[in-house]
Amino acid sequence: MLSLQELSDRLEIEQLIVRYSNSIDQRNWDGLDEVFTPDAYIDYRQLGGIDGRYPEVKAWLGPALANFPHYCHLVGNIEIALSGDTARARTLCINPMDTPLPGGGSQVMFLGLWYVDRFVRTARGWRMSERVEEGCFQHNVPAHLAIPAPKTGATA
């Protein structure tokens, strides 16, 4: 039987992963301060973004996502491996993005990706110390957008 401590750790880490999506989708960038460690490493390059430390990535997010009038980041399949005061997790994300077209109107593209995360237990609770995106499927991407084609097949 799992201990109450393990159940609690798993629930807190799941909530952190959901809070990331909700902060991004509500464009509440300061909400991310409660998700990441101050020096967390974040890598969005597989889907055409940047990589770097949290302060730099936080500053990049607002302008980068301002181009998209509607989007959401539905997460699931959260698999967590706990190890004392650290943890790793793999999470699937289905990401519909409403993309304005150069000729007017917009087109919803659907991106599939995984988040490969590391976590650390801090005095203020669990925080994400690393998040690396791994691409999966891309559907209905407008021709004018340059998103790198995902690598074939997934890696564990």
Added chain:
Amino acid sequence: MTALEEFSDRLEIRRLIVRYSNALDARRFEWLEELFTPDAYIDYRATGGVDGRYPAIREWLPPAVGVFPHMCHLVGNISITVAGDGAQARTLCLNPVAVPLVAGGTQVMFLGMWYRDTLVRTEAGWRISRRVQEGCFQHNVPAQLQIPVAPDF
């Protein structure tokens, strides 16, 4: 209040269901050994696959999904009923699959299905002893593929 043991059982069963998706999507088929009982019955016929016992399905899977360069199996709506050392679960799966086209390029199809599972508590933990797919919607399926249409509700 729900007892700690029931929380534990439910979480372990959810982990099994998620681990199955991750095993397929990461193409780590060896992970399946720790998910199914050795004689589990598996039925993929609702989405055009086969049915049979676990060892035969384990052989069938890698080449069957190997033709698809990208896929994922997002599970949710996991409804679990635990009764002692047995359990039943019903899970919704949203399954985008990139299909290579005969004419070149790929097309992403979207399949919706449910997994109807029977689980059993073993000495090594919970295992799936029966998994039957039940088809839901199909969207953007290439004409070259033969997937049975789900019966109307």
